Amino acid sequence: xxxxxxxxxxxxxxxxxxxxxxxxxxxTVLALVLGVPIGLALxxxxxxxxxxxxxxxGLLIEFLRTTPPIAQxxxxxxxxxxxxxxxxxxxxxxxxxxxxxxxxxxAEVFRGGIVSIDTGQWEASKALGMSRNESLRRIxxxxxxxxxxxxxxxxxxxxxxxxxxxSTISYADLLYQANSIxxxxxxxxxxFSIAAAMYFLVIFACSMIVRYIEARLAIASEAAH
Amino acid sequence: xxxxxxxxxxxxxxxxxxxxxxxxxxLGATCLVLGLSLGLIVGGMRYMRAPIVxxxxxxxxxxFRNTPVLVQIMWFFxxxxxxxxxxxxxxxxxxxxxxxxxxxxxxxxxxxxIRSVEKGQWEAGKAIGMTYIQQLRRIVLPQAIRRMLPAFMxxxxxxxxxxxLASVIAYGELMHKAKQISxxxxxxxxxxTVVALIFFALIFPLALFVQRxxxxxxxSG
Amino acid sequence: MTEILRLRNLHKSFGPLEVLKGIxxxxxxxxxIVLIGASGSGKSTLxxxxxxxxxxxxxxxxxxxxxxxxxxxSGVSYVERELTQIRARIGMVxxxxxxxxxxxxxxxxxxxxxxVLKCSPDECRNRADNQLRKVGLEWKADAxxxxxxxxxxxxxxxxxALAMEPEIMLFDEVTSALDPELVGEVLITMKELxxxxxxxxxxxxxxxxxxxxxDRVLFLADGNVLEQGSPPEVLTYPKEEATKNFLRGHxxxxxxxxxxx
Numbered sequence: 195x196x197x198x199x200x201x202x203x204x205x206x207x208x209x210x211x212x213x214x215x216x217x218x219x220x221x222t223v224l225a226l227v228l229g230v231p232i233g234l235a236l237x238x239x240x241x242x243x244x245x246x247x248x249x250x251x252g253l254l255i256e257f258l259r260t261t262p263p264i265a266q267x268x269x270x271x272x273x274x275x276x277x278x279x280x281x282x283x284x285x286x287x288x289x290x291x292x293x294x295x296x297x298x299x300x301a302e303v304f305r306g307g308i309v310s311i312d313t314g315q316w317e318a319s320k321a322l323g324m325s326r327n328e329s330l331r332r333i334x335x336x337x338x339x340x341x342x343x344x345x346x347x348x349x350x351x352x353x354x355x356x357x358x359x360x361s362t363i364s365y366a367d368l369l370y371q372a373n374s375i376x377x378x379x380x381x382x383x384x385x386f387s388i389a390a391a392m393y394f395l396v397i398f399a400c401s402m403i404v405r406y407i408e409a410r411l412a413i414a415s416e417a418a419h
Numbered sequence: 420x421x422x423x424x425x426x427x428x429x430x431x432x433x434x435x436x437x438x439x440x441x442x443x444x445x446l447g448a449t450c451l452v453l454g455l456s457l458g459l460i461v462g463g464m465r466y467m468r469a470p471i472v473x474x475x476x477x478x479x480x481x482x483f484r485n486t487p488v489l490v491q492i493m494w495f496f497x498x499x500x501x502x503x504x505x506x507x508x509x510x511x512x513x514x515x516x517x518x519x520x521x522x523x524x525x526x527x528x529x530x531x532x533i534r535s536v537e538k539g540q541w542e543a544g545k546a547i548g549m550t551y552i553q554q555l556r557r558i559v560l561p562q563a564i565r566r567m568l569p570a571f572m573x574x575x576x577x578x579x580x581x582x583x584l585a586s587v588i589a590y591g592e593l594m595h596k597a598k599q600i601s602x603x604x605x606x607x608x609x610x611x612t613v614v615a616l617i618f619f620a621l622i623f624p625l626a627l628f629v630q631r632x633x634x635x636x637x638x639s640g
Numbered sequence: 641m642t643e644i645l646r647l648r649n650l651h652k653s654f655g656p657l658e659v660l661k662g663i664x665x666x667x668x669x670x671x672x673i674v675l676i677g678a679s680g681s682g683k684s685t686l687x688x689x690x691x692x693x694x695x696x697x698x699x700x701x702x703x704x705x706x707x708x709x710x711x712x713x714s715g716v717s718y719v720e721r722e723l724t725q726i727r728a729r730i731g732m733v734x735x736x737x738x739x740x741x742x743x744x745x746x747x748x749x750x751x752x753x754x755x756v757l758k759c760s761p762d763e764c765r766n767r768a769d770n771q772l773r774k775v776g777l778e779w780k781a782d783a784x785x786x787x788x789x790x791x792x793x794x795x796x797x798x799x800x801a802l803a804m805e806p807e808i809m810l811f812d813e814v815t816s817a818l819d820p821e822l823v824g825e826v827l828i829t830m831k832e833l834x835x836x837x838x839x840x841x842x843x844x845x846x847x848x849x850x851x852x853x854x855d856r857v858l859f860l861a862d863g864n865v866l867e868q869g870s871p872p873e874v875l876t877y878p879k880e881e882a883t884k885n886f887l888r889g890h891x892x893x894x895x896x897x898x899x900x901x
Contacts, residue, residue: 197502257615260576260622262583264594265615272607277422318738318797321691322752322804323728325720332755336742355487362587369490376497386498390490398485 197383204384207375214371215392221285221367222354225292229353230346232293233300241305242326258298264359267291271363284365288357296353303345307338343411347404351397358393368392428604429613432596439596440617446582446592450514451575454521461522462529476526483523489584492516496588513585521578525571532567533559569636572629579622593617641668643705644839645690645808650699652685659685661863662699667808670837674850676874677860678886683843686860687810690841691730692723703729703807728756731801735813737793739785745772745796746781752804771799775829791822795829802833809833811842847890851875859883 204211239251258266271287274280282290311334319329361370372389376382429436464476483491496512507515536559544554586595593614601610645667652660659682667673675683688694690701692708695718701708708726709716739748749768753759759767772778775795785793794814801809811830815823827849834840834853844850850857850871857874859867859882867880878884 256623256626257619260580260626261615261618262580262594264583264586265597265611265618268594268598268607269611269615272601273611276608312738314734314736314738315740317693318734318740318800319751320693320724321727321732321734322800323724323726323756324752325724328755332751333740337740340742358487358489359584361489369487369493373493373497383498383501386490386494390486390494393486393490394482397487398481401485 199384200381201384201388203379203381204375204388207379210371210375211368211389211392214366214368214389215396217365218354218357218367218369219396221288221292221357221360221365222350224289225296225353225357226350228289228293229296230300232297234304236297236301237304237308238330240301241308255298255301258295259302263291263295263356264362266295267359267363284360284363287363288360288365292353292357295356296349299349299352300346303342303349304338306345307342308334310341311337340411344404344408347400347407351400351404354397354400355393422608424609425606426609426613428600428606429609432600432604435596435600436593436614436617439591439593440621442590443579443582443592443594443621446510446513446517446585446590447575447579450517450521450582451578453514453518454578455525455571455574457518457522458525459529461526462533465526465530466533479519480523480526483519484527488516488520488581489587491520492584492588509585509588509590512588513582513590517578517581517585520581521574524577525574528567528570528574532563532570535566536562565636569629569633572625572632576622576626576629579625580618583618643667644669644671644703646702646705647690648700648702650686650689650701651697652682652689652694653697659863660689660696663863663865665858665865667839667841670839672834672838672840672853672855673842674854674857674871675841675843675860676845676847676850676857676886681860682863683860684812687732687812687841687843690808690810691727691732692718693727693732724756728752728804729807731804731806731809733794733797733801733809733811733814735816737785737790737797737817739793739797739800741785744782744784745777745788745799748785748796749800749803752800757804767803767805768799771802772796774802774832775799776825789822790818791825794818794826798826798829798833808839808841811840811844813843813845815844815846845890847875847887859886861886 236251236255239247240255243251267287270291271282271284274287275282308330315333315337316329319333324332357367358369360367361373364370368389372385376385379385461476461479464472465480467473492513495507495515496509499512499515500507533555540558540562541554544558549557582592583594585592586598589595597610597614601607604610643666645665647663647665650660650663651658661682663682663686665673675686677683685694689696692701696716698715700711700716703726708722709718739745740751743751746768749771750764753764753767754761769778769781772781775798777792777795777799780788780792780796785796788796797814814830815826818826823846827846830840830842831849831853842850842853852871854871856868857871858865859874859878859880861882867874867878867883874883875887878887
């Protein structure tokens with residue numbers, strides 16, 4: 195193959211790529227911070243809300259889980275501003291989309307964790323005279339959250355991967371930066387390879403941490419039985 | 420909100436949307452078949468001990484699981500053609516990205532499924548004189564496949580969602596057609612709402628089926 | 641004798657299945673009542689209706705002569721708030737202990753006073769220390785449930801219920817899930833409690849224990865109290881054919897030989 199690699203051209207613009215990476219992380223973290231509490235609220239509404247609430251919340255969760263995130267992003271970026279008359283920049287549209295999108299997945303993680311707790315735990319706290327809220331807060335959630343940690347972290351990694359979509363609405367994340375450098379330097383092979391490597395390093399490191407935590411939790415629960 | 424919805428332009432373009440939907444399904448089906456098959460092979464390689472087989476498979480799985488699928492697609496579309504001896508069009512690039520991604524994830528499902536069958540099953544097969552391949556084919560796989568099915572079906576759900584990413588490199592699937600139509604007709608609200616609903620109608624039954632199936636598996640032990 | 645609890649014509653159905661078919665029962669302060677009967681006879685459900693773990697389909701429960709719930713034209717209506725207060729006054733111990741696995745023994749016992757009674761930290765700690773000492777497990781205060789034997793877990797569960805300073809204690813087959821050698825320690829704890837004058841309702845298959853601890857034994861069959869009386873009356877000289885058949889199944893009383901650790 196006669197292709198001459200030239201990474202120097204790319205390295206000159208490396209700070210741009212780093213800036214993109216920072217933006218990627220920014221979107222991920224903000225979406226997480228908003229998505230987790232919304233997810234908990236959705237899960238509780240789906241589990242304990244009255245019938246009028248339960249059905250629409252369930253539908254919302256399923257809708258967010260089974261439509262492509264890019265369709266959601268385009269809807270929030272292109273359609274919502276017309277509907278509401280409020281301008282929305284790529285950053286806000288991204289946060290809004292990914293907070294909601296991930297909250298649906300977190301809701302299912304929360305729900306799965308809560309229903310996995312033995313009914314005896316509800317009974318014991320009820321017999322002590324606790325209300326449902328007290329049981330949930332003091333007895334059920336602390337146990338459920340521990341079991342949910344691996345699923346949570348995996349979801350967070352998925353979220354980080356999904357945020358690459360923000361490049362399609364011109365938010366300057368890592369992928370967007372790579373694309374624009376590729377266009378100005380005509381070195382798309384090097385640029386996209388380096389960007390992919392950067393994604394890999396960050397995400398792989400996170401995956402390793404997740405696996406480590408999972409292994410530790412598994413050992414802890416082995417020891418407990 | 421005084422907005423007047425007008426779906427006439429969406430309906431007027433139903434032929435374009437139908438072509439897009441068709442292309443989405445072609446892309447999804449192609450990558451599902453290829454991805455699962457390749458995943459089976461890679462999963463088998465990961466299950467073997469010899470480093471010369473195991474390591475490349477492991478590297479493949481880690482790389483494709485730990486990079487965003489959109490980056491994979493973009494790489495195959497913008498970067499790969501430079502070193503590729505054959506022409507790469509949007510469909511090929513999207514197929515490559517989605518197939519390899521699906522293969523990496525299903526390889527792990529496959530491996531975990533085999534591992535979930537307890538040792539005693541292998542030993543029982545061995546004790547009546549079966550070879551390794553016989554144990555795998557007659558005893559372990561039949562049990563493992565059943566457990567793996569929901570995860571594979573979830574993969575199919577994820578894959579159908581991911582086909583929408585091919586729009587980024589201008590492959591004419593549903594999302595891309597929607598983008599075109601909404602630019603021409605200035606109707607992003609109607610267009611993107613409808614396209615989201617089409618995807619939902621397409622994928623939700625599959626997701627629902629997976630949930631039912633998982634419950635059934637749980638009940639039958 | 642002061643009456644502490646009265647059940648009047650208590651019914652409970654699960655869907656089409658009627659499990660309790662009109663139970664009447666008056667319990668005196670300090671009385672120990674043992675409920676026996678085949679599985680499915682309704683004895684556990686009866687216990688669970690007393691502290692409203694299950695809401696009775698009809699009939700009333702009186703505590704100290706005061707009815708729980710409000711009579712309306714369409715039946716008795718209950719407010720969840722009132723029920724949680726009732727449950728806080730009645731202790732319950734379960735077959736499977738149901739200790740909170742994320743809390744130490746001490747924290748398990750402190751949890752009720754802390755969250756439900758809103759006691760001060762000192763008060764919670766005091767109560768928990770006292771109750772753990774009473775069941776002989778103060779030395780296991782910092783152990784997690786997973787680090788305790790089944791018998792120890794069940795004693796912690798008893799301490800947890802006692803820390804609420806309940807007026808009545810309900811025991812639902814509390815030794816059924818235990819290995820035989822661990823049954824004794826739990827029965828001893830219960831016997832001590834009975835001797836101190838606690839009002840207790842006990843569902844058990846340990847007939848020897850029932851004989852030695854009960855003031856009154858009730859034999860339940862098919863959702864009704866078929867026979868009741870002193871332990872000798874019911875366990876040794878039963879009148880009803882069903883009671884005799886049931887006792888014949890337990891060929892002899894197994895009197896556990898209690899051993900403290």
